[in-house]
Amino acid sequence: MSWNRRSGTKKHGILLDSPLDDDGRCRECGGACCRAFISVPLTWDEYVRLEGLGATRLQFSLTGHHSLVIENGCEFLSHGRCTIYAHRPDVCRRFFCSD
């Protein structure tokens, strides 16, 4: 569970062991998860990949804890859908919303 103090939304979910692609529920919720969290943790490879895709809200960390800030909505969310679905980070691929 995570709590976004600014939006006041509360989301529940778990990280699956393997990616969950094409979850039909994602087409109906409008990307609530992509607005309900502060950030998405990234590996270095994901950081570079998203930078190449034009990400502007990347946070680099010398400790290796890179992230994509999604507070108030991920920059890749458009009309309730992920515009980089095939290239989204692993955490996005494995997150299963249990709300």
Ligand code: SF4
């Ligand atoms: S990268 Fe895609 S799936 Fe991940 S938070 Fe952003 S819009 Fe959502």
